[in-house]
Amino acid sequence: xxxxxxxxxxxxxxxxxxxxxxxxxxxxxxxxxxxxxxxxxxxxxxxxxxxxxxxxxxxxxxxxxxxxxxxxxxxxxxxxxxxxxxxxxxxxxxxxxxxxxxxxxxxxxxxxxxxxxxxxxxxxxxxxxxxxxxxxxxxxxxxxxxxxxxxxxxxxxxxxxxxxxxxxxxxxxxxxxxxxxxxxxxxxxxxxxxxxxxxxxxxxxxxxxxxxxxxxxxxxxxxxxxxxxxxxxxxxxxxxxxxxxxxxxxxxxxxxxxxxxxxxxxxxxxxxxxxxxxxxxxxxxxxxxxxxxxxxxxxxxxxxxxxxxxxxxxxxxxxxxxxxxxxxxxxxxxxxxxxxxxxxxxxxxxxxxxxxxxxxxxxxxxx
Amino acid sequence: xxxxxxxxxxxxxxxxxxxxxxxxxxxxxxxxxxxxxxxxxxxxxxxxxxxxxxxxxxxxxxxxxxxxxxxxxxxxxxxxxxxxxxxxxxxxxxxxxxxxxxxxxxxxxxxxxxxxxxxxxxxxxxxxxxxxxxxxxxxxxxxxxxxxxxxxxxxxxxxxxxxxxxxxxxxxxxxxxxxxxxxxxxxxxxxxxxxxxxxxxxxxxxxxxxxxxxxxxxxxxxxxxxxxxxxxxxxxxxxxxxxxxxxxxxxxxxxxxxxxxxxxxxxxxxxxxxxxxxxxxxxxxxxxxxxxxxxxxxxxxxxxxxxxxxxx
Numbered sequence: 001x002x003x004x005x006x007x008x009x010x011x012x013x014x015x016x017x018x019x020x021x022x023x024x025x026x027x028x029x030x031x032x033x034x035x036x037x038x039x040x041x042x043x044x045x046x047x048x049x050x051x052x053x054x055x056x057x058x059x060x061x062x063x064x065x066x067x068x069x070x071x072x073x074x075x076x077x078x079x080x081x082x083x084x085x086x087x088x089x090x091x092x093x094x095x096x097x098x099x100x101x102x103x104x105x106x107x108x109x110x111x112x113x114x115x116x117x118x119x120x121x122x123x124x125x126x127x128x129x130x131x132x133x134x135x136x137x138x139x140x141x142x143x144x145x146x147x148x149x150x151x152x153x154x155x156x157x158x159x160x161x162x163x164x165x166x167x168x169x170x171x172x173x174x175x176x177x178x179x180x181x182x183x184x185x186x187x188x189x190x191x192x193x194x195x196x197x198x199x200x201x202x203x204x205x206x207x208x209x210x211x212x213x214x215x216x217x218x219x220x221x222x223x224x225x226x227x228x229x230x231x232x233x234x235x236x237x238x239x240x241x242x243x244x245x246x247x248x249x250x251x252x253x254x255x256x257x258x259x260x261x262x263x264x265x266x267x268x269x270x271x272x273x274x275x276x277x278x279x280x281x282x283x284x285x286x287x288x289x290x291x292x293x294x295x296x297x298x299x300x301x302x303x304x305x306x307x308x309x310x311x312x313x314x315x316x317x318x319x320x321x322x323x324x325x326x327x328x329x330x331x332x333x334x335x336x337x338x339x340x341x342x343x344x345x346x347x348x349x350x351x352x353x354x355x356x357x358x359x360x361x362x363x364x365x366x367x
Numbered sequence: 368x369x370x371x372x373x374x375x376x377x378x379x380x381x382x383x384x385x386x387x388x389x390x391x392x393x394x395x396x397x398x399x400x401x402x403x404x405x406x407x408x409x410x411x412x413x414x415x416x417x418x419x420x421x422x423x424x425x426x427x428x429x430x431x432x433x434x435x436x437x438x439x440x441x442x443x444x445x446x447x448x449x450x451x452x453x454x455x456x457x458x459x460x461x462x463x464x465x466x467x468x469x470x471x472x473x474x475x476x477x478x479x480x481x482x483x484x485x486x487x488x489x490x491x492x493x494x495x496x497x498x499x500x501x502x503x504x505x506x507x508x509x510x511x512x513x514x515x516x517x518x519x520x521x522x523x524x525x526x527x528x529x530x531x532x533x534x535x536x537x538x539x540x541x542x543x544x545x546x547x548x549x550x551x552x553x554x555x556x557x558x559x560x561x562x563x564x565x566x567x568x569x570x571x572x573x574x575x576x577x578x579x580x581x582x583x584x585x586x587x588x589x590x591x592x593x594x595x596x597x598x599x600x601x602x603x604x605x606x607x608x609x610x611x612x613x614x615x616x617x618x619x620x621x622x623x624x625x626x627x628x629x630x631x632x633x634x635x636x637x638x639x640x641x642x643x644x645x646x647x648x649x650x651x652x653x654x655x656x657x658x659x660x661x662x663x664x665x666x667x668x669x670x671x672x673x674x675x676x677x678x679x
Contacts (some may be wrong), residue, residue, distance in 0.1 A: 144416060232427045236518055256631070311671075313591060313592045313593065313671060314590055314591060314592055314593050315590060315591045315596045316591045316592065316671075316672070318671070324672070330382050330383050331383070331384075331576070341580065350577060350578065350581075352578070352580055352672070353574055353576060354575075354576065354673065354674075354675065356675075360674060362672070362673060364580065364581075364672060
């Protein structure tokens with residue numbers, strides 16, 4: 001905005017100077033003096049930040065121009081419209097008011113032949129001023145929007161951070177809770193059994209010599225108690241330890257959810273059959289293959305949906321990762337397929353890759 | 368004894384791998400089926416076994432001899448019925464068979480006898496003087512078979528021999544495959560018709576995208592997917608006549624479900640009890656409207672494994 005107006009003034013000033021050289025070149029000292037005063041007034045108006053000071057300086061530069069137009073060099077009146085517009089724009093938002101203000105100085109030179117030039121220059125300056133103003137407003141708007149967006153990003157990043165902290169916290173809490181319940185159940189079931197057994201054994205030790213029959217009975221009691229205790233430890237452990245199929249299917253779910261989150265490609269997971277026959281090694285192979293296939297889909301398929309289907313048949317485990325992308329008429333090895341193939345082959349399985357309708361990678365493993 | 372052995376057999380056409388690390392052993396006396404959709408790599412594998420295509424990687428041995436080192440021995444033991452019929456239309460049937468048999472070294476009387484025998488086998492004795500120009504597709508195919516078997520090869524390879532022929536010739540071909548097998552030949556049979564393969568083959572390899580994805584008898588392959596047979600008997604008499612308990616007593620039956628008109632009986636696959644099930648209905652004078660066996664077939668095996676159909 002400022003640059004535009006300064007540039008416009010420079011051009012007009014240049015025009016004035018050239019005209020001055022072409023004329024009779026009288027009064028040089030005064031002409032230069034007023035030109036310098038004007039320039040310093042205008043630049044100061046741009047340098048100072050205070051609105052009141054700015055206005056004062058603008059009024060000063062207008063006054064300088066009026067004075068010099070009247071007494072020193074008439075041409076300087078051409079510069080006045082730029083200052084008038086800038087001053088007037090502070091008081092009115094309506095651009096149509098601006099040329100009205102510019103009419104006033106016209107009266108000063110109404111008699112001379114300069115009036116036509118003055119009108120033309122004022123209108124041109126008005127145009128430049130308006131364009132620069134709109135431009136400046138747009139830039140300002142965008143800057144503000146940008147700032148808002150940046151704020152929101154910061155805000156969201158903060159929330160995300162808090163979220164993951166919360167998640168970590170939650171995980172920690174649930175761990176503690178779990179430990180607590182394990183400790184509790186060990187204490188309740190095992191602790192009591194052991195304490196009772198110790199007391200009984202001590203008693204048995206004491207009466208061993210006097211009443212061996214009674215002692216024997218006590219020892220049998222203890223044996224029974226300990227057996228019970230053993231059983232309850234086993235059952236506790238069984239309930240604590242999650243089944244491998246739960247772990248496996250949850251891991252798959254997690255991988256897919258993470259993938260959707262990071263790449264905004266929809267995913268779905270379905271399963272059928274007895275998942276409990278799948279061994280740890282097989283789960284491992286399948287999760288690795290799913291990851292690999294997802295990476296491939298991301299790189300090559302331009303798909304919007306990836307379906308993962310796990311099916312356990314009578315003697316066969318089938319895991320299919322299928323996308324709805326563009327597929328491949330020719331399947332070229334080296335898309336990470338050989339790794340999957342090797343992995344699957346090592347467990348006695350087969351990998352079937354098909355690119356005729358989307359891209360599908362099937363891992364077949366023996367039960 | 369192992370008659371054909373493929374080890375890590377691989378063939379590439381440009382970027383496309385037509386046969387991919389195929390490993391397979393075919394025993395003497397088998398009717399071995401190669402089943403798979405078009406483009407699965409069956410013909411490419413066959414063409415490498417017969418020496419029509421070079422081997423990129425891996426090896427093939429026939430009767431213990433590497434076919435690249437001992438070409439003659441390998442080829443003299445093979446009879447080929449190619450996918451595209453290969454006979455001379457301006458030679459008579461007999462001349463055709465004699466020509467092909469002579470390529471294998473038969474001469475004179477032995478040649479004549481072998482040729483006639485092969486024509487007899489193909490059911491073309493009465494056409495031995497005719498030119499195959501006027502033969503139907505099925506007859507041409509049978510003549511082609513006669514040409515392939517006249518020299519009594521130990522291994523007969525048939526590549527889609529039933530494509531595009533009438534049902535009668537098709538039956539004849541299937542019967543002759545069984546007969547050839549009874550006579551001591553080992554047969555490799557490729558097809559994308561799963562019914563044929565299921566009917567005649569002792570062992571089946573299912574191929575897809577150049578790989579053997581499953582191998583075994585028809586029963587073993589079906590067993591991969593499921594181990595239950597389901598029979599649905601629809602009756603026209605009231606359901607009250609059916610006793611679920613009595614049906615459950617039939618050997619192999621694991622579950623019986625009924626609705627208004629159908630009885631759904633699930634049995635273990637290894638027990639063949641359809642006759643006993645039907646017998647129950649007949650004995651109790653319950654009128655059967657229809658019996659539908661929902662046993663999985665090889666088509667459904669392929670579908671379950673690949674998510675695609677054998678035929679488009």
